[in-house]
Amino acid sequence: MSSVGLDRVLEPAGVLPQAAWRLDAAPEIKDDEVRVRVERLNLDAASYRQLAEKHSGDGAAIRSEVLAIVETRGKMHNPVTGSGGMLIGVVDEVGPRSPLGVKKGDRVATLVSLTLTPLRITDGLANWDGRSEQVPASGTAILFGRSIVGVLPDDLSPALALAVYDVCGAPALTDRIVRGYSSPRVAVLGGAGKSGSLALAAARLAGARTIGLVRNEQERAALAAAGVADEVAIADARNPVDVAAAVGEPATITVVCVDVPGCEHGAILATAPGGTVIFFSMATSFPAAALGAEGLAADVTMLIGNGYVPGHAEFAVDLVRRVPAVRSLFEARLARD
Numbered sequence: 001m002s003s004v005g006l007d008r009v010l011e012p013a014g015v016l017p018q019a020a021w022r023l024d025a026a027p028e029i030k031d032d033e034v035r036v037r038v039e040r041l042n043l044d045a046a047s048y049r050q051l052a053e054k055h056s057g058d059g060a061a062i063r064s065e066v067l068a069i070v071e072t073r074g075k076m077h078n079p080v081t082g083s084g085g086m087l088i089g090v091v092d093e094v095g096p097r098s099p100l101g102v103k104k105g106d107r108v109a110t111l112v113s114l115t116l117t118p119l120r121i122t123d124g125l126a127n128w129d130g131r132s133e134q135v136p137a138s139g140t141a142i143l144f145g146r147s148i149v150g151v152l153p154d155d156l157s158p159a160l161a162l163a164v165y166d167v168c169g170a171p172a173l174t175d176r177i178v179r180g181y182s183s184p185r186v187a188v189l190g191g192a193g194k195s196g197s198l199a200l201a202a203a204r205l206a207g208a209r210t211i212g213l214v215r216n217e218q219e220r221a222a223l224a225a226a227g228v229a230d231e232v233a234i235a236d237a238r239n240p241v242d243v244a245a246a247v248g249e250p251a252t253i254t255v256v257c258v259d260v261p262g263c264e265h266g267a268i269l270a271t272a273p274g275g276t277v278i279f280f281s282m283a284t285s286f287p288a289a290a291l292g293a294e295g296l297a298a299d300v301t302m303l304i305g306n307g308y309v310p311g312h313a314e315f316a317v318d319l320v321r322r323v324p325a326v327r328s329l330f331e332a333r334l335a336r337d
Helices: 045-054 059-073 158-166 169-178 194-205 217-226 240-247 264-269 286-295 312-322 324-336
Strands: 009-011 034-043 085-094 107-110 119-121 134-143 149-151 185-189 209-214 231-234 251-256 271-279 301-304
Touching (some): 034 045, 034 158, 059 119, 085 134, 085 158, 107 158, 158 194, 158 312, 169 194, 169 251, 169 312, 194 209, 194 251, 194 312, 194 324, 217 324, 231 240, 240 264, 251 264, 264 271, 264 286, 286 301
Parallel strands (some): 209 231, 251 271
Antiparallel strands (some): 034 085, 034 134, 085 107, 107 149
């Protein structure tokens, strides 16, 4: 079972790496593993928000906790949110039986979560101020035989590629679901964010009418200028009545890309009978979604975006190339960070 990383699990025994409390992050690789020399981490939005709120934005404290998590667990797996992120780096060594199709020297992005990736940090994150999701770092990471990895495109900066790859499952799954309906209306909660803007672009290119929900006037102006939403509305995604009112005509498909808890009921209430709700946020609560739908007598299909659809990385990069306004949204966010 080394192809799924079972040999790397230290505790508890018998679980897969994502569910493990602690992994063996030793740099020596097995025959089907790949070692990556880490250059940059991208922390999951929900995880970074939780850490930033816990430490009131104190960058040094955030950095210390991230280091403590990685040292304790052998991976970046936030014990509060259960989420991690992803990384970019350079392939350092490839086992002779690795099926991943990469070679030494390739600059790559891991397309699997840091919650299951054995990780060592060797520079103390000295070049990170703790104030952004993207983390310059030195160290090593291990990929298993059943991991997913993508070679970085030449026409995107590493920071931009990492940001796109971090959310590449959202547009690909949105595209798949939209194409299962005839002329659907798609609402995206968190439409001005990374996954939200890509989901809107994918939905529109697939033939849907789109509405993006954002949290303030600044985000409304940015999303409206990007032109990927037919409508843009301001609403608190945690307030079900506000969300339903802002969406207006119930959506055929509602996509949740907001990195805070409590957005399940608004998404359900805003979705038409027979429609689909896609939860891409790591802050989603399964009990809240399931019991909320039952309590509202909502006949909707609810999907958890698992971050993987075949061809998802290429699909997301192609979207950024085809829709320059979306690329501008990403680059503006990176500049702010």
